[in-house]
Amino acid sequence: MNRFIGFLKKEFYHIFRDKRSMLILFGMPIVQIMLFGYVINTDLKDVKMAVLDHSKDEYTAEIINKITSSGYFQLSNNLKSIEQADVIFRKGDVKLILVFEPDFGKKLVKNSKANVQILTDASDPNTANLEVSYLQGILQNYNVEINQDKQLPSSIQANSRMYFNANLESVFMFIPGIMATILMLVSAMMTSISIAREKELGTMEILLVSPLNPLQIILGKVTPYLALSFINALVIVGMGYFVFGVPVLGSFTLLMAESVLFIFLALSIGIFISTVAKSQQVAMMLSMFVLMLPTIILSGFIFPIRNMPVPLQVISYIIPPKYFIVILKNIMLKGVGLEYVWKETLILLAMTFGFIGLSLKKFKIRLQ
Amino acid sequence: MNAGISIENLSKTYGSVQALKGINLDINSGELFGLIGPDGAGKTTLFRLLATLLLPDIGSARLCDIDIVEGYKQIRNLLGYMPGKFSLYQDLSVIENLEFFATVFDTRIEDNMDMIHDIWVQIEPFKDRLAGNLSGGMKQKLALCCALIHQPKVLLLDEPTTGVDAVSRSEFWQMLKNLKSKGITIVVATPYMDEANLCERVALIKDGEILQVNTPQEIVDQFERKLYAIKSDDNYQCLLDLREFEFTNSVFLFGQTLHYTDVRKEFSLEEVNSYLKSKGHLHLEIEHVKPGIEDCFMALSTKADGYE
Numbered sequence: 001m002n003r004f005i006g007f008l009k010k011e012f013y014h015i016f017r018d019k020r021s022m023l024i025l026f027g028m029p030i031v032q033i034m035l036f037g038y039v040i041n042t043d044l045k046d047v048k049m050a051v052l053d054h055s056k057d058e059y060t061a062e063i064i065n066k067i068t069s070s071g072y073f074q075l076s077n078n079l080k081s082i083e084q085a086d087v088i089f090r091k092g093d094v095k096l097i098l099v100f101e102p103d104f105g106k107k108l109v110k111n112s113k114a115n116v117q118i119l120t121d122a123s124d125p126n127t128a129n130l131e132v133s134y135l136q137g138i139l140q141n142y143n144v145e146i147n148q149d150k151q152l153p154s155s156i157q158a159n160s161r162m163y164f165n166a167n168l169e170s171v172f173m174f175i176p177g178i179m180a181t182i183l184m185l186v187s188a189m190m191t192s193i194s195i196a197r198e199k200e201l202g203t204m205e206i207l208l209v210s211p212l213n214p215l216q217i218i219l220g221k222v223t224p225y226l227a228l229s230f231i232n233a234l235v236i237v238g239m240g241y242f243v244f245g246v247p248v249l250g251s252f253t254l255l256m257a258e259s260v261l262f263i264f265l266a267l268s269i270g271i272f273i274s275t276v277a278k279s280q281q282v283a284m285m286l287s288m289f290v291l292m293l294p295t296i297i298l299s300g301f302i303f304p305i306r307n308m309p310v311p312l313q314v315i316s317y318i319i320p321p322k323y324f325i326v327i328l329k330n331i332m333l334k335g336v337g338l339e340y341v342w343k344e345t346l347i348l349l350a351m352t353f354g355f356i357g358l359s360l361k362k363f364k365i366r367l368q
Numbered sequence: 369m370n371a372g373i374s375i376e377n378l379s380k381t382y383g384s385v386q387a388l389k390g391i392n393l394d395i396n397s398g399e400l401f402g403l404i405g406p407d408g409a410g411k412t413t414l415f416r417l418l419a420t421l422l423l424p425d426i427g428s429a430r431l432c433d434i435d436i437v438e439g440y441k442q443i444r445n446l447l448g449y450m451p452g453k454f455s456l457y458q459d460l461s462v463i464e465n466l467e468f469f470a471t472v473f474d475t476r477i478e479d480n481m482d483m484i485h486d487i488w489v490q491i492e493p494f495k496d497r498l499a500g501n502l503s504g505g506m507k508q509k510l511a512l513c514c515a516l517i518h519q520p521k522v523l524l525l526d527e528p529t530t531g532v533d534a535v536s537r538s539e540f541w542q543m544l545k546n547l548k549s550k551g552i553t554i555v556v557a558t559p560y561m562d563e564a565n566l567c568e569r570v571a572l573i574k575d576g577e578i579l580q581v582n583t584p585q586e587i588v589d590q591f592e593r594k595l596y597a598i599k600s601d602d603n604y605q606c607l608l609d610l611r612e613f614e615f616t617n618s619v620f621l622f623g624q625t626l627h628y629t630d631v632r633k634e635f636s637l638e639e640v641n642s643y644l645k646s647k648g649h650l651h652l653e654i655e656h657v658k659p660g661i662e663d664c665f666m667a668l669s670t671k672a673d674g675y676e
Contacts, residue, residue: 006471010460017459202455206514209419209449210472211441365440367421 003212007220014194015224021190029182029232033239036174044127044134049096050077050088057105063116066142067098072134085119095121096131108146175240176328177301180321182236183259184295187229187266188273189287195221195274196283205367214363222267229266233259237332249335258331258341261348262324266291268355269320275362295321323347370433371446371521371553372397373418377427380413387413389576390427395555395569400548402567402584403557404665410576411557412452415526418555419449431522445473448520450511452527452557458500462491462510465499466517473518484513486546490539505536512543523547523554529563541566561662572665579668584661591659591667593617593629596637599653600626600644609647613640620666627663 015021049067053060068075076094079085088094099117101107108114118135122128198204207217233256240246248255269291277283296302298312299321305313316322323344330336338345373395380388387410395401403411416422418429420440429436431443456465470477481488491509494502499510508528515523525544529537541563544554556567564570565584572579572587580587600606607626610619617629628640637654644652 002471003474006468010457010464010468013460013464014457201458202451202453203457205421205451206449206455206469207472208421209444209447210469211445211474212472366423367416 003216004220007212007216008223011194011220011224015228024190025186025228025232028185029178029236030239032178032182033175033236033243036178037244044072044130046074047072047096047131048076048094049073049098050079050085050094051075052079052082052085052097052099053104054102055100055104057103059105059108059114060100063100063139063142064098067135067138070134070138073131089119089121092121095127096135098135112147172246172333173329174301175236175244175246176325176332177296177299179233179236179259179328180262180299180301180324181292181295182232183229183263183324184266184291184321185287186232187225187263188270188291189284191221191225191267191270192273192277192283192287193280194225195271196277196280199274200279208365208367214360214365218271218359218363222271225267225270226260226263229263230256230260233263246332248332250331251337254338255328255331258324258327258345258348261345261352262320265320265348265352265355268352268359271359272355272362275359275364294319298322299325301325320348320351370397371431371551372399372433373429373431373522373553373555375414375418375427375429378414378417378424378429379426380410380417380422381425382413387576388417391576391578393571393578393581395553397553398548398551399553400544400566400568401553401555402564402570403555403573404559404561404564404570404661405557405573406559408575409573411573412526413576414573415449415451415524415555415557419447419524420444445518446521448515448518448523448552450508450515450523450525450528452530454507454511456499456507456511456514459498461496461498462502463495465510466513469514470517475518477517480517480519483519483550484516487513487516487543503536505532505540508532508536508540509543512540516547521552523552525554525556527557527559529558529560537563561660561665564661570661572668574665574669579665587661587664588659591664593667595657595659595663596628596640597622597625597653597655597657598628598640598644599624600649601651602649605647606644606649609644609649613643615639618667618670620663622662627657627666629667 015025051064053064064075067073073096077088079088079097082099085097088097097119099119101115101117104114104116116139118132120128120131195204198207212220237248237255241248270287273283273286273290277286294315298305298308298316298319300316301321305316305322308316327341327344327348330341334340373393375391375393378388378391379386391410391414403414405411413422417424418431418436420436420443423437432446434442434446436443457468460468466477470480477484487509491502491506491513494506499507502510512525512528515525529540532540544556545566548554556563558564564587567584569581569583570587571581582590598606598610603621603624603626607619607621610616610626610628615630615632615635617631619626619628630640641652641654
């Protein structure tokens with residue numbers, strides 16, 4: 001036990017004296033959350049909009065009022081003619097133009113039908129799509145409102161509602177993803193580098209010659225990162241909750257237990273990498289390419305898995321963070337319990353035991 | 369307790385390179401033993417085998433009567449090993465390094481102070497300095513302290529004085545002598561021939577083979593020819609010219625002079641002198657010198673080459 005504590009002390013000295021490790025450990029989670037939360041934001045907010053109103057009646061005024069008061073759009077120009085549209089789009093500020101046909105209100109009352117045209121700057125197609133659907137949503141609502149009293153014989157209205165993330169807040173999606181990424185990075189990369197460093201500097205030679213057995217060395221290496229990763233998990237969930245309002249609807253204990261499981265898995269992957277890598281550089285490269293990129297790209301964190309080509313979908317099944325992200329989303333956003341995520345939990349457990357077994361088998365008690 | 373080392377027919381191959389070729393060696397309990405040989409002779413491989421870090425291809429070795437393959441766990445408790453490369457934690461201070469190695473062996477610094485005291489007093493003034501900021505000599509003293517903290521029976525030191533200044537080197541050897549008096553078996557590998565004289569017995573090793581095992585004195589006594597030191601204005605040209613000389617047995621550049629032996633038992637120095645004068649070396653100083661370990665090593669290794 002004394003040996004173990006001595007080893008832990010040494011590991012913490014290493015971590016706290018290395019500015020780079022400290023930065024990765026504590027700077028990165030915060031920076032990533034801030035980046036994803038504020039900068040890489042796919043939500044609409046104050047999109048500049050221009051209006052070309054040929055009708056100028058109470059109905060158009062009300063619609064414009066509804067749109068601008070939604071918070072998504074901001075009226076910046078009133079156009080006189082359609083020729084101005086081209087010019088104003090080229091300037092770049094205005095992303096969207098709303099065109100009302102002449103006698104819009106009259107037609108609406110008389111024929112129950114009037115036309116409005118939406119023009120968007122589609123040089124950024126994703127945003128353009130988003131703007132159109134938001135705008136359609138608002139118009140639809142208005143449509144329902146004015147038709148409330150009338151009995152329309154056969155009018156089919158498609159009502160969509162976004163469950164679990166009613167406002168389509170992208171930060172809700174990012175928090176689980178960031179959590180998986182950071183825990184993977186901190187746990188796997190840092191442990192693999194720290195073991196590889198012992199090999200590179202020759203200190204592993206001395207540790208091997210000492211009476212320490214492989215399990216003691218591995219546990220000593222892993223425990224500090226387990227503790228630090230757990231703190232990181234708390235920080236991420238905390239920041240998500242207090243800064244961005246991402247809820248934890250399910251059991252917090254379950255959430256943390258699943259996080260610890262995932263940390264164990266990442267640590268065992270890190271140890272496995274270090275049994276293969278001879279130097280810090282190789283360990284870092286392996287962690288980057290084998291862990292980081294798949295975690296970000298193939299786990300469903302940013303890109304939906306069902307849109308991927310089939311071979312990549314198959315690969316995504318062996319990527320541990322995929323299961324962790326599913327678990328996190330279920331617990332945090334849907335508020336379900338273990339009965340809905342036991343399958344994913346089992347898969348993570350199996351992977352953990354697999355990697356620990358492999359690492360213990362591959363860990364060398366000698367130099368060769 | 370017998371803290372000796374016995375090595376039988378030990379061989380180790382890396383890929384196509386045979387690093388050790390069937391070595392036989394016996395080191396007595398409590399001996400200060402030197403392993404003398406140039407870089408690449410196989411010293412480090414032998415040490416790693418003895419330290420249970422490598423497995424031998426053929427042959428066996430026993431430390432303190434324990435087999436290095438089967439009894440590796442026991443040996444790791446009895447062994448103090450200092451690798452050739454400085455292998456302590458550079459980002460830990462002197463005292464932190466020492467404490468760490470003490471806890472690894474489940475012991476405390478205070479309990480072992482008598483063992484390391486002589487060395488510790490020299491590095492104690494720097495105990496809060498990071499190991500990475502120590503001078504070369506200090507690093508080696510600290511490494512020795514860490515290797516001794518668990519009171520090993522056998523101490524393996526792989527080139528402990530490489531890259532260390534002359535004063536620290538002699539201090540280091542003095543420490544080894546003190547340790548020897550405590551009954552520890554000490555094996556030191558070194559490429560410096562002058563350090564051989566400080567050992568009780570030495571093994572001369574080259575290309576994975578042991579040329580000779582003997583006391584330094586006897587190795588020197590075996591040198592059968594008369595050795596001359598020749599000094600000239602252009603040592604290199606002189607060396608080339610002497611290699612052409614018909615009676616030359618061996619000639620080596622040795623510091624500022626050339627060490628020369630003749631194939632004949634009896635000869636006149638004048639002959640050599642006049643030969644060199646005829647080659648244009650006018651300012652010559654030739655004197656008879658006593659052979660050192662290095663001369664013996666050279667003689668033995670050329671002899672070994674000759675048999676091949």
